[in-house]
Amino acid sequence: MAKQTDFAEKAKKAASERGSKCPKCGGIKTPTLFIQSVQSAHGSYRFNRQRVQVCKCNEKQILG
Ligand SMILES: [Zn+2]
Secondary structure (H helix, E strand, C coil): HHHHHHHHHHHHHHHHHHHCCCCCCCCCCEEEEEEEECCCCCCCCCEEEEEECCCCCCCHHHHH
């Protein structure tokens, strides 16, 4: 039974570490890799990769 308790505690801890709660919408923020193509002054494209926290406040903006 001790093992089950340990597992539950670990799962709980992992869940709380994975997503932080948004103070605005109360939703859990999900870390998402946001890739944006950026055109440089020379006309070539490069990809700008950014890790963003997505919740209901900005999901439309990030995910389209
Ligand atoms: Zn939010």
